[in-house]
Amino acid sequence: MANKTNFVLSFIFLIKLSCSYSQGIEEQRKYCVKNADTFEVSLKKDPTIGGISLLHHADDVYYDLYLDSPDYTLKRNGYSLRFRKRISNENGVSYSFQLKSEMVDLNGVRMEVEESDLSFYKFLQDTSIIHLTDIIDPLFDFADTKIPTIALQKCRETLQEWLIFKSNAPILPFQQLKSLNAVLFNDAMIGSFAPVLVGKSLRSRFHGVIDPEQNDSLYRSTIRNQIAFKELPKKLQENDTLNWIFEASLDKSQFVPLEENPRTIDLIEFEVENKFFIPERGAQLIDSFQKEAETKYNLGPVTKSKYAQAIDILHN
Amino acid sequence: MFLLRGLLKTFLLFVFYSTSPIYSQVASPVASTIPMPVELSFYFQKDSLVNLEHIRSTCNLLTDPNALYKDGFLLPARKKAFIRYVKTISEQLELAYLLKKKIDTKTIELVYQLEWMRLSFIQKAESNSTIKLSFHEKKQLFLNTLKSKNSRRIAIPQANFSTEYESIYSSFFTELVDSLCPEERFDLLAKKKKINAKTQMIVLANQFSIGGSAPKFEVLDLDIENKWIIKWGDEVHTDIFCSRLFAGLGYDVDHPYYYTENLILIFDGVSNVKTPEELLDSLNIKYGVNIQNYMGKTGKVTGEMAKSLPSLTPFIGKPYAQFVECSLEARPDRVKRLGSFMPYALKNDSRMELRGSLLAQIFIDNWDTKEDNTALTLVNKGNKHYRLSAIFSDLGTSMGVHISWLNQDFKVGLVNELPWEAVKIKGQKLVFTSRMNSLVDLYKKTNYEDLRWMALKIAAIDSVGLRSMIEAAHWPKAIGELYFHKMASRRASILRAFHVLDPHPIAFTKQLTIHENGKCVVKKGKLLKAADLATYPISYINFKGRMRNYGK
Known part of the structure; x- marks a missing residue:
């Protein structure tokens, strides 16, 4: 009877936890990497760490455009707000608008909410109707060119007009900010946000899986991840013997402030994001992975977001 | 009560709109050229432009996950597809506002859909909160x-x-x-909703579905993408026939299908209902109906079974149940209620x-x-x-x-x-x-x-x-x-x-x-x-x- 009650309670807990996850909480761990190239080569040579195999599946390019108020209210309050453009061989080009919180501690839980599809957002530039993505594209390009142009300035102004106009619109990052602090993040504050930093990241992506051929005992002792088939990455849809635990990525990023002759900031990070349907079990498996990875590759845990790190470097 | 509430709501809306200065200034000229339901007039200004403030108020209510209550009622969970659809409508109306577009049939249709979703969303919240009828x-x-x-x-x-x-x-x-x-x-409707009721169905136990007086249990496809509801009792045949008849008359309907032993329900350990016996007991407690007569073969999936049905392989050793008869109603991922x-x-x-x-x-x-x-x-x-x-x-x-x-x-x-x-x-x-x-x-x-x-x-x-x-x-x-x-x-x-x-x-x-x-x-x-x-x-x-x- 007691067992039954415990099971029911833990089931309710899991349901609640999985609900909160789906509403915008991710469990992420970040590590600074001393030498990215050596680390990448090592991963390819010996991809099993702590019983988990890293399956390299994509090399993507990310552009991030961070927004903040002139006095960095978002950063000071532990948030980062960005437009992201992702170029992937697998899925082509996609855009999103994301709000993330800083990690509170090393347990890696972060709030993340996003508008995952910007394709239907349009605005007026002068008298022409223009897609939002066409407004932010030239700003992303600055990460490569680092040359401010008149067209870029025009898009910057249009984006600011969009922010002012949309401050009360049904856009999830804005709704979330108001929910977090309605007084601070009022319409005027959101309307004061402007692009401050743009970055480009080369991201090597890996699925963290338990492969029965590499670790049969762990495979047998771990319940299968209950994820809808369509939610599974393509590679794992094709190979249903692998049990998906987490996603990992190695980012080589360069950030520049949106100004003339910008200073560049280079960051290299390895990230792991829990994807297991029972988050605690996923976290346990990531713990084992982390323990071995720290010893083997001298990885150091990081809590600050790339945005916070870059702004700190710029301000010091 | 909900009928009365509905009547009251309609009456209040009528009183509100007919006395509201916005309505009296706006609706008359608008309504004289393009007829529309009275509830929609609030979405337009006196100059026949869309009322951005009202549109945003509705869209924020429908999409903001932080808005948990409305008039004391707990709002239902908002599905991703629903949020996306509201936002696509919202964006078209916002653009119409920016372009200073006068009211036309297209904007009326967009506003109609928005208001329809709002009313239905709130009705669901009210209905969910009614635990027992008075x-x-x-x-x-x-x-x-x-x-x-x-x-x-x-x-x-x-x-x-x-x-x-x-x-x-x-x-x-x-x-x-x-x-x-x-x-x-x-069948055409089912095809459009990508419902695939196979001759042989294998489903995974999930959870009890809420509401109703007929015993039912929610299950999942093997791809864990589509939900289904197994129903037993006196509605098994009637629901199947009547849904087809209504579809034949031109209406959209639910999609129930008849199954016997060609449906295998697996208790894979993820659901809180772990065995056929637990299912029987729980249905009896929840609905006061004993479905013992509907139970067919039960046991644990064997290698022999997996040989003839390979998709059973991952479930060897797990409890299963078959039924003398039941209906299996589709709750496809493509359809959000x-x-x-x-x-x-x-x-x-x-x-x-x-x-x-x-x-x-x-x-x-x-x-x-x-x-x-x-x-x-x-x-x-x-x-x-x-x-x-x-x-x-x-x-x-x-x-x-x-x-x-x-x-x-x-x-x-x-x-x-x-x-x-x-x-x-x-x-x-x-x-x-x-x-x-x-x-x-x-x-x-x-x-x-x-x-x-x-x-x-x-x-x-x-x-x-x-x-x-x-x-x-x-x-x-x-x-x-x-x-x-x-x-x-x-x-x-x-x-x-x-x-x-x-x-x-x-x-x-x-x-x-x-x-x-x-x-x-x-x-x-x-x-x-x-x-x-x-x-x-x-x-x-x-x-x-x-x-x-x-x-x-």
Whole structure:
């Protein structure tokens, strides 16, 4: 009877936890990497760490455009707000608008909410109707060119007009900010946000899986991840013997402030994001992975977001 | 209570809009050129531009996950597809505002959809919060049931009435594909929703679904993408038949399918229901119904089973159950359900295709016609394109219903209880024989012409169509045959009453007699006790049913 009650309670807990996850909480761990190239080569040579195999599946390019108020209210309050453009061989080009919180501690839980599809957002530039993505594209390009142009300035102004106009619109990052602090993040504050930093990241992506051929005992002792088939990455849809635990990525990023002759900031990070349907079990498996990875590759845990790190470097 | 609440809401809306300065300034010039439901006028300004503030207020309510309550009611979870659809509408309206576009039919349609979703979303919140019906509400449903039999009368117009109808195309309410045979429409709808009811289904135990009085349990496809609901009891056959019939008449519906041992339910350990025994016990506690008679083979999946059905391989050693019979209703990932389709709002009660559905309800003798048994759904058409569709849901409380006043229980699918005639002509009036527990507002406004429009749809069902719908329901052979004759007779009574020339007369006899294995099972149009074999999990004669809890 007691067992039954415990099971029911833990089931309710899991349901609640999985609900909160789906509403915008991710469990992420970040590590600074001393030498990215050596680390990448090592991963390819010996991809099993702590019983988990890293399956390299994509090399993507990310552009991030961070927004903040002139006095960095978002950063000071532990948030980062960005437009992201992702170029992937697998899925082509996609855009999103994301709000993330800083990690509170090393347990890696972060709030993340996003508008995952910007394709239907349009605005007026002068008298022409223009897609939002066409407004932010030239700003992303600055990460490569680092040359401010008149067209870029025009898009910057249009984006600011969009922010002012949309401050009360049904856009999830804005709704979330108001929910977090309605007084601070009022319409005027959101309307004061402007692009401050743009970055480009080369991201090597890996699925963290338990492969029965590499670790049969762990495979047998771990319940299968209950994820809808369509939610599974393509590679794992094709190979249903692998049990998906987490996603990992190695980012080589360069950030520049949106100004003339910008200073560049280079960051290299390895990230792991829990994807297991029972988050605690996923976290346990990531713990084992982390323990071995720290010893083997001298990885150091990081809590600050790339945005916070870059702004700190710029301000010091 | 919800009916009263609906009435009150409509009244308050009327009072508000008719006294609101915005309405009086705006609606008159607008309404004079483009007619629209009164609820929509609030979305426009006096200069006929869209009212951005009001649009944002609605869209924020519908999309903001942090908005948990409205007027004290806990709002339902918002599905991703729903949020996305609201935002695409919102963006089109915001652009119309920026471009200073004057009111036109396109903006009205966008605003209509937005307001429809808002009303339905709030209705769902209110409905979810009603744990139990009050004594007064139960009394009202009881009185409706009592009053409706043989008392609903429609006057036959004395003057010439229109017999020509404009083709009604309403993308939200009907799936009228006149070129398609009525019996083929159900499968077409299912195909559009990517419902794949395979001959052999393997499903995983998930959780108890909420509401209703019929025992049911939610399960998942093997790809954990689509949900299904297994149902047992007296609605197994009726729901399947009536959903196909309504689809045949042009409406969107739920999609139940009949299964026997070709459905294997696996208890893979993820659900809190871990064994067939636990399922039985829990259903008994939750619904007060013992489905023991429906249980077929149970045990643990073996290697032998996996050899003949390879998709069972990952579940070797896990408990499973098969059933003597059940219905499996699709809850596809492509279809998101909101609340009711709001029969009393947005001028829906002026729609002939909705008012006419009263005759369809009468045709199947549906008792439970509450607003909660309608649903507004959002259907993914693929490539992130969606459309709203109103569906008639839970049509199984039909095809011969017995309501016990003393025990407060009821039973459906009692073929002997289904009258041979759906409608009778008494003098200058038509009298309907069905009982209904609720007469939603739009049915109160239904007139002869609306019903005649539906009679023409009913006329399109021919012998082949009716037979195929009855076969899909898998009644025991003699009972299916008796239903065929009764429905043919009911159809004929409808066509006769509405002076519709029958394009496909279906032969029937009220004196139907059937022998099975040398035993008379149907005599002179009546199912005999002898047919009530012990092999059926439920009696088709015995009145003892389940408690009426009106879906709560």
